[in-house]
Amino acid sequence: xxxxxxxxxxxxxxxxxxxxxxxxxxxxxxxxxxxxxxxxxxxxxxxxxxxxxxxxxxxxxxxxxxxxxxxxxxxxxxxxxxxxxxx
Numbered sequence: 001x002x003x004x005x006x007x008x009x010x011x012x013x014x015x016x017x018x019x020x021x022x023x024x025x026x027x028x029x030x031x032x033x034x035x036x037x038x039x040x041x042x043x044x045x046x047x048x049x050x051x052x053x054x055x056x057x058x059x060x061x062x063x064x065x066x067x068x069x070x071x072x073x074x075x076x077x078x079x080x081x082x083x084x085x086x087x
Contacts, residue, residue, distance in 0.1 A: 004044065005039030008032075 012032035036077035059067075 002039040002042035005035045005042060007037060009035035 009032045012028045012035060016025050016028035019028055039071060
C-alpha cells in the first residue's frame with residue numbers, strides 16, 4: 001500500500017513541475033505531500049505489524065497471578081528483613 005501512495009506522490013510532484021496554473025500547482029503539491037506522508041505512515045505501520053508478537057505469546061491470567069505472588073513474597077521478605085534490622 002505504501003508503494004502505491006509513494007507512486008501517487010511522485011506523479012503528483014511531477015504534475016506540480018509541469019503545472020500551467022497556480023491552482024493546479026497547489027493542488028498537486030497538496031496531493032503529493034499528503035500521499036508522501038501517508039506512504040511513510042503506512043510503511044511504519046507495516047514495519048510495526050511485521051515485528052509485533054502474536055497474541056499467543058502474551059501473558060495469561062495464571063502468569064500474571066504468579067508474578068503478583070512473587071512480588072508480594074519479595075516485598076514481605078524485604079519488610080521482614082528491614083524489621084529484623086531495626087530490632
